[in-house]
Amino acid sequence: MPPATVNLFGSSFITWRGIPLVPSNKLKIENGKTQILLLRTGESRQGVVGLYQPGLPGEQGLGLSVKFTGISRKAIASYLVSLYSSLAVLTEDAVAVLENVEVGKYHDYKDTYSK
Incomplete structure (x- = not known):
């Protein structure tokens, strides 16, 4: 059975135990291994929250x-489009790193359905 997916930001992402896996080109893949950042989000969950500057000139x-x-x-016509944002980590356990995660091997679900 293929992994479950969730729709975020208008795109589908696979999940692991209900947690969406969002790819990023900011973490290197070396020898088929990488790191995975884990973030608990939301103020009510004492996680990571986004901060935005209110009242910007030309704010959209x-x-x-x-x-x-x-x-x-x-x-x-030319326009300058700027996004001013940052984040705050509300508790030290809201962010974690999984190291040496093997991403080079995966199960081919086509074989499962062809039998």
């Missing part, structure tokens, strides 16, 4: 600022 959303920068000679 939480921490999102759009500023018109001009029109080129070819009539192309």
Whole structure:
């Protein structure tokens, strides 16, 4: 049976024991092994929360600022889009790292269904 998926940010992600696995190009894969960051999120769960600057000039959303920068000679409009955000870790056990996770081996579910 394939792993369960969850829909986040308009995309599907596989889960491990109900926890979504969100890929990132910020962690290296060397010799088929990598690290996995584990984050507990939410203020009510004493996890990791996002912080945004309110009242930005040209604010379009939480921490999102759009500023018109001009029109080129070819009539192309330009905008500067900036996202101002940070995060706060509310307790020291809200973040963990799994090291030496083997990602080179996986089960091919096609074989299971073809029998």
